Amino acid sequence: CRLAKSKGIECIVDGAHAFAQFPFTQKDLECDYYGTSLHKWLSAPIGTGMLYVKKEKIKDIWSLMASNKDQEDNIRKFEEIGTHSAALHNAIADAITFCDGIGLERKAARLRFIHHRWIDRMKQYPNVRFLQNIDDERNWCGLVLFSIDGMDGGKIGDYLLSKHRIITTPITYAEISGVRITPNVYTTLSEIDYFADILETIAKGQVKEVMASAK
Structure with a gap:
């Protein structure tokens, strides 16, 4: 501005x-x-x-x-x-x-805490990429966008919803492609842990439905 x-x-x-x-x-x-x-x-x-x-x-x-x-x-x-x-x-x-x-300070802290439950688990996978500087919490709060090498973000979103009733937002722009995760303060730890469990199976290549089509 x-x-x-x-x-x-x-x-x-x-x-x-x-x-x-x-x-x-x-x-x-x-x-x-x-x-x-x-x-x-x-x-x-x-x-x-x-x-x-x-x-x-x-x-x-x-x-x-x-x-x-x-x-x-x-x-x-x-x-x-x-x-x-x-x-x-x-x-x-x-x-x-x-x-x-x-209180917004407590709300923001809770949102980051919930996100860390899955982010910290996914950091071990070199094929998982975060489209923000995830190590600097000034760059993110309630929204985190990720992608997985060789996998289609839209297919990941479809799989999570159809098979596990997990709602995400696949994002595809000219220079950005990934899946947006937006838990809220009412998201439980068991829910976010379940999401992380499923995401790990995807990152390990165990879900063939999400593989990107060959160009």
Whole structure:
């Protein structure tokens, strides 16, 4: 954001996976706009979100639905989204209370602790690669992306779901290919240990269904 500002460019941050995962403040980002999904790490209902717009920018942004003229520079003009269930946004308060009861520092520590249960076991396999600097906890918290040499990330995800009911997110971009693992605070140690057990069999080459197709 600082680089963008130095070039006169407004900065929009897609914070869908950052909010309520680990501690930070809006001031840390220095962005003009910030949007996030509240169902991810805050665990509010699906369909809820949050928008930050820098005060002086509000008047220049049109609301999705027509708003009153006197709301021109009022952030609440963006809250009008048409007919919807009030239960969704009312439940946000309970989600915030739950999150605050844990505390973001403790939550982040718990997420890293859960991840270490499987990461530390998989480090022994030279064919398993982590797509973050896993030895520096400043580079990761609730999300960890890994790949296994010679194996297809999509097939790994399909196998884990169909055979073991483990939900993961295969990621395939131009320069990134792997499987994203995102446990939450309610993930039990027995669950993450079971995942590690299965992943070890994959890393050992014992699951033929996940092998990458020859090019």
